[in-house]
Amino acid sequence: MKYLIYAEFYKLFKQAKTYYALAALFVIEAIVMFSAYYQGSTIIDVLLDNLKESFYFEGDLLNGNLLIYLILNTLWFHLPLILMIIVSGTLTSEYKDRTLQAVMMQPVSKVKFLLSKYVVATLFTVLVVLVLAITSFCLSYLIFGSGDLIVYLDTLNFFENKDAFNRLIWAFIVGMFSMVFFSLASLTLAVFFKEATKTWIISVFFLILCNLLLKVDFGNNWFNDVFFVKLNDTWQYLFYYEIDWKKISINVFLLIVYSTIFTILGINYFKKTDIE
Amino acid sequence: MKNIIFGIIFLGIQLLGAQEPDEDLMRVRERLDSLSSFKATIELDVDISFIKMPKKYADISYERGERIQFESDDFVMLPKRGLDFSFSNLFKYSFITVDRGFEVIEGKKYKAINIIPTDKKADFSIAMLLLDTENDRIVGSEISTKKEGTYQLSLQYASNKMPLPEKVEVAFEVERMKIPLNYMGKDIDVDKKSMREEEVKKGKIYLNIENYQIRYVE
Numbered sequence: 001m002k003y004l005i006y007a008e009f010y011k012l013f014k015q016a017k018t019y020y021a022l023a024a025l026f027v028i029e030a031i032v033m034f035s036a037y038y039q040g041s042t043i044i045d046v047l048l049d050n051l052k053e054s055f056y057f058e059g060d061l062l063n064g065n066l067l068i069y070l071i072l073n074t075l076w077f078h079l080p081l082i083l084m085i086i087v088s089g090t091l092t093s094e095y096k097d098r099t100l101q102a103v104m105m106q107p108v109s110k111v112k113f114l115l116s117k118y119v120v121a122t123l124f125t126v127l128v129v130l131v132l133a134i135t136s137f138c139l140s141y142l143i144f145g146s147g148d149l150i151v152y153l154d155t156l157n158f159f160e161n162k163d164a165f166n167r168l169i170w171a172f173i174v175g176m177f178s179m180v181f182f183s184l185a186s187l188t189l190a191v192f193f194k195e196a197t198k199t200w201i202i203s204v205f206f207l208i209l210c211n212l213l214l215k216v217d218f219g220n221n222w223f224n225d226v227f228f229v230k231l232n233d234t235w236q237y238l239f240y241y242e243i244d245w246k247k248i249s250i251n252v253f254l255l256i257v258y259s260t261i262f263t264i265l266g267i268n269y270f271k272k273t274d275i276e
Numbered sequence: 277m278k279n280i281i282f283g284i285i286f287l288g289i290q291l292l293g294a295q296e297p298d299e300d301l302m303r304v305r306e307r308l309d310s311l312s313s314f315k316a317t318i319e320l321d322v323d324i325s326f327i328k329m330p331k332k333y334a335d336i337s338y339e340r341g342e343r344i345q346f347e348s349d350d351f352v353m354l355p356k357r358g359l360d361f362s363f364s365n366l367f368k369y370s371f372i373t374v375d376r377g378f379e380v381i382e383g384k385k386y387k388a389i390n391i392i393p394t395d396k397k398a399d400f401s402i403a404m405l406l407l408d409t410e411n412d413r414i415v416g417s418e419i420s421t422k423k424e425g426t427y428q429l430s431l432q433y434a435s436n437k438m439p440l441p442e443k444v445e446v447a448f449e450v451e452r453m454k455i456p457l458n459y460m461g462k463d464i465d466v467d468k469k470s471m472r473e474e475e476v477k478k479g480k481i482y483l484n485i486e487n488y489q490i491r492y493v494e
Binding site for chain 1: 326327328329330334346347348350351352353354355356357424448450479
């Protein structure tokens with residue numbers, strides 16, 4: 001199993017599209033910073049517009065913490081999309097290049113083979129989120145400095161620098177579980193659809209559907225709380241003034257459960273399907 | 277009709293009596309005018325339903341005739357109205373006063389006075405002051421400005437000797453906001469008008485002022 005994981009890592013970092021996708025991610029990060037540099041004050045103006053009549057403001061809200069929060073918003077769509085493309089590609093390329101048949105001719109367990117892909121997908125996702133977090137913290141603080149964070153979530157919330165820093169770190173950690181869920185879901189989709197283009201289209205559709213359904217109110221019942229599409233905004237709970245840690249913990253636990261379910265589904269289907 | 281005529285006569289008598297500025301108010305004004313400058317540290321606690329903000333701290337400084345200045349290490353929101361503890365804006369242009377009798381608050385009797393500016397340049401249309409005539413201080417006010425709505429002040433003092441307040445409660449009207457914003461780049465260009473609601477909310481700011489350094493006019 002250990003060697004299968006090594007092999008999967010080797011394959012992942014050997015393929016050029018991994019680097020293209022990662023480069024795309026960091027280009028997005030750079031664009032967010034660039035646009036924030038020019039439009040950040042517009043955001044703040046919009047937020048504080050009707051308060052200007054009653055208040056004087058002292059201090060700069062366009063700072064590193066706001067920038068990190070803006071980058072964190074790539075967790076909605078950009079980051080999971082890139083991760084889904086890379087991760088699903090680790091299996092679809094094996095189908096396409098027919099390396100899967102070659103591997104399956106070896107004395108390799110199908111379960112262990114696919115499980116190693118799921119393990120590598122998880123570790124790779126964690127690594128990408130970690131790198132994104134480190135680069136966004138370093139670049140944002142370096143270029144924009146630190147300061148209070150302003151976030152609009154039902155109310156206009158202000159967080160002091162230290163509090164903002166802690167919340168942003170936790171948001172990356174919690175968001176990581178959502179990203180792992182999407183990565184593993186895309187790998188399961190690759191098991192079902194095999195072909196790269198089909199898998200990517202279905203993955204994008206899955207991601208869009210999750211984002212759309214997140215905003216749909218399924219009523220005040222348990223389904224609204226536990227349906228997996230309702231869990232992907234958990235990282236945003238860190239930016240409510242009072243943090244509901246219980247809700248966050250439950251959501252993270254559910255994301256782990258859903259990720260496991262998708263993994264079991266994928267492995268089960270892969271085990272039962274013949275490799276053509 | 278009878279009531280209207282009586283009303284006009286009553287108002288006329290009131291206004292005739294109001295030509296001479298109130299003596300108690302003049303004593304209060306004199307005391308405030310004796311302040312040349314002051315510096316202090318201020319703690320702000322914002323109580324507006326749609327704003328969540330931790331307590332903030334700032335240093336304020338005032339020079340007679342100048343706008344109040346403030347400095348802070350982090351982001352602070354300071355009310356445009358209510359920081360003028362010298363009430364210099366009220367006395368800047370000519371005015372008349374109307375005696376409104378006495379009000380009892382927490383067992384203490386305070387004199388109520390209306391200030392009506394007679395100069396168009398004044399930025400308020402009417403003000404009501406509650407005067408502590410024993411200590412020649414203002415303990416409360418309701419000021420209707422021409423552009424920035426109405427705001428109320430409630431002032432508490434550390435001791436009878438202090439001319440400046442230790443605690444101030446500023447109540448004001450503020451527009452409710454509704455922002456369909458999720459900070460995604462694509463949503464940055466939003467229509468400000470569509471984000472505003474007509475609803476007006478009451479907001480309050482509690483100020484704790486400490487470490488006064490007061491200089492008096494020599």
